[in-house]
Amino acid sequence: MVHLADGVLLLAIDRLKGERSERSLFHVLNGKRSATTLQDAFFYDLEPVFGMFPYAKYDYEKLMASLEKRGWLNRSTFTLTGAGQLLASPETVSDLFERLGGEQRDYTTMTWKRLSLFIQTFMSLEHKRTFYPVQADRLAERWVKQIVRSEREWRPLIESFHSELETALESVGDPYATAVVYRFTGAFETGYTYEQIATLLDVDARTARLYFLAGWNALLNELPEDAKLRGFSHGLSRERMTLSARESFDLFTAGRSFSQVQSMRRLRTSTIEDHVVEMAMYIEEFPLDQFVPERLIAEVERLREGDSWALKPIFDQIDELSYFQIRLVFARLKRGETFV
Numbered sequence: 001m002v003h004l005a006d007g008v009l010l011l012a013i014d015r016l017k018g019e020r021s022e023r024s025l026f027h028v029l030n031g032k033r034s035a036t037t038l039q040d041a042f043f044y045d046l047e048p049v050f051g052m053f054p055y056a057k058y059d060y061e062k063l064m065a066s067l068e069k070r071g072w073l074n075r076s077t078f079t080l081t082g083a084g085q086l087l088a089s090p091e092t093v094s095d096l097f098e099r100l101g102g103e104q105r106d107y108t109t110m111t112w113k114r115l116s117l118f119i120q121t122f123m124s125l126e127h128k129r130t131f132y133p134v135q136a137d138r139l140a141e142r143w144v145k146q147i148v149r150s151e152r153e154w155r156p157l158i159e160s161f162h163s164e165l166e167t168a169l170e171s172v173g174d175p176y177a178t179a180v181v182y183r184f185t186g187a188f189e190t191g192y193t194y195e196q197i198a199t200l201l202d203v204d205a206r207t208a209r210l211y212f213l214a215g216w217n218a219l220l221n222e223l224p225e226d227a228k229l230r231g232f233s234h235g236l237s238r239e240r241m242t243l244s245a246r247e248s249f250d251l252f253t254a255g256r257s258f259s260q261v262q263s264m265r266r267l268r269t270s271t272i273e274d275h276v277v278e279m280a281m282y283i284e285e286f287p288l289d290q291f292v293p294e295r296l297i298a299e300v301e302r303l304r305e306g307d308s309w310a311l312k313p314i315f316d317q318i319d320e321l322s323y324f325q326i327r328l329v330f331a332r333l334k335r336g337e338t339f340v
Contacts, residue, residue, distance in 0.1 A: 001204075002087055003203065003204040003206060003207050004092060004093065004096060004203065004207040004210070005204065005206035005207040005209075005210055006067075006072075006087060007087050007088055007090065007092075007093035007096075008049070008093055008096055008097050008100075008210060009053070009063070009067070010067070010072060010073075010080055010084050010085075010087050010088035010093075011088040011093050011094060011097050012025060012028075012029070012046055012049050012097070013025060013067075013073065013078065013079070013080060013084075013088075014079075014080050014084070014085060014088045015044045015045050015046060016040075016044050016046075016078065017044070017079075017307070017308065017309075018077050018078055018079040019044075019308065019309060019310045020040055020044065020078070021078060022060075022064055022075070022078055024036075024037070024040050025040075025046075025078075026055065026057070026060050027040070028040055028041050028046050028049065028050055029049060029050075029051075029052065029053035029054070029055060029060075030051065030053070030054050030055060031050050031051020031052075031054070031102070031105075033242055035274030035277065035278070038240075038242070038278065038281070039277065039281070039327065041102075042281045042331070042334065043309040043330065043331075043334055044309065046102075047102055047103035047240075048097055048098050048099070048100045048101065048102050048103060049097065049100055049102050050102035050103065050105070051102050051105070051106075051109075052100050052101075052102045052210075052213060067084070071083050071084075072084030072087060096210055096211075096214055099176075099213075099214035099217060099218060100210065100213050100214055100217065101213060101214070101216075101217030101220075103238075103240065104217065104220075104238045105237070105238060105239070105240065106236065107220075107233060107236045107237065107238045108213075108216060108217050108220060110137075110139070110140065110233075110236055111220060111232050111233045111236060112216050113135045113137050113140035114140050114143055114144060114232045114233075115161075115229070115232045116134055116135060116183065116184060116185065116191070117133060117134060117135040117137075117140050117141065117144045118144045118147060118148070118232070119161075119184060119185070119186065120133070120134050120185045120186065120187075121133075121144055121148055122148065122154065122158065123186045123187035124187045125148070126187065127187040127188070129187050129188075131187070134185040134190075134191060157228060160228040161228060161229055164223060164227050164228060164229050165219070165229065167222075168219045168222040168223055169181065169219060171218075171222045172215055172218045172219050172222060175201045175203075175211050175215075176211050176212075176214050176215030176218055177215055178197070178200060178201060178211075179197050179201065179208055179211035179212040179215050180212055180215040180216050180219060182196070182197050182200065183197070183212055193205075194206075194208045194209045194212070195208075197211075197212070220233070239282075240281075240282050241278050241279070241282045241283075242275075242278065244271075244275065245274070245275040245278040245279065247265070248261050248265060248267075248272060248275040248276075248279075249275070249278075249279050249283070251264060251265070252276075252279070258272060258276075273324045276291065276324075276328065277324070277327045277328060277331060280327075280328045280331035280332055281331045281334070281335075286331075286332060288328060288329065288332050291324075291325060291328050292321070292325045292328055292329055293320075294339075296318065296320060296321055296325070296329075297329050297339045298339045298340050299318060300314055300318070300321070300326060300329040300330075300333075301329070301333060301338065301339050301340050302340055303317055303318070304330075304333070309330055309334070311323050311326050311327065311330070314326050
């Protein structure tokens with residue numbers, strides 16, 4: 001049987017256009033914060049699934065073998081077959097893909113961990129019941145302990161949380177709202193597993209999980225700015241740029257040169273270059289001509305074939321350019337700038 005979750009993974013493969021490897025997608029799905037993986041997610045429109053499929057290597061290999069065995073994937077080129085493209089093409093697949101929220105990095109997952117653990121803790125304390133934490137995450141546990149110990153009038157706040165959740169879930173709608181609601185654990189009832197939610201929604205467990213991720217991401221987006229629930233995201237960042245790249249960016253903004261930044265941070269040239277590429281990918285205004293001569297910027301745009309983001313064909317045609325410079329030009333082209 002074909003499931004929606006299959007289509008989402010096939011769409012991720014299709015977006016790589018055969019220009020990246022199976023290992024590249026593995027790192028994107030696991031949310032690896034390396035420069036290469038961040039660039040793959042950015043250039044090939046894989047941000048929504050970044051970190052949303054934490055596969056072990058063994059399970060990922062089994063998955064790839066399964067897709068090939070079912071006639072959907074050509075592993076030698078890492079491209080889809082005609083049947084695979086057919087399964088990746090429905091609007092329902094791309095709609096679910098875009099809703100997953102990987103572009104928000106850890107913001108959505110940690111907010112869920114905090115809130116779900118808080119509700120379980122509060123309800124269990126209210127009813128004087130012992131419990132096994134629904135989230136095995138030390139940072140979330142520490143955060144919830146601090147909140148619960150603080151002296152507050154919790155009952156009005158709990159009523160506000162409930163009201164805000166109810167309103168947001170109505171906007172999110174089914175099947176996403178159902179997948180979110182049944183994941184909550186209280187004092188007497190444990191949140192449903194994805195298998196149980198799958199039975200409710202008449203889908204497979206992997207699709208039920210994606211409905212939950214999409215639903216929770218949509219719910220956070222629906223909350224008004226002054227919602228009390230936003231307190232559960234306190235201190236969390238949605239920034240795509242890595243912390244290290246941000247530190248380099250701050251030094252550049254303060255007027256430091258490339259060599260000064262490298263010297264102050266005691267990092268390799270290639271690492272600072274990766275930081276600069278991140279800046280070109282994520283910030284609104286970037287001084288591209290400080291890194292690449294204007295005539296070569298236009299030349300890269302002219303030589304780029306169709307919607308390809310392959311570096312080597314450009315590198316092979318322009319002796320004066322490095323891969324670093326081509327990535328910079330690609331980053332700005334991807335952001336919609338044009339130079340020809």
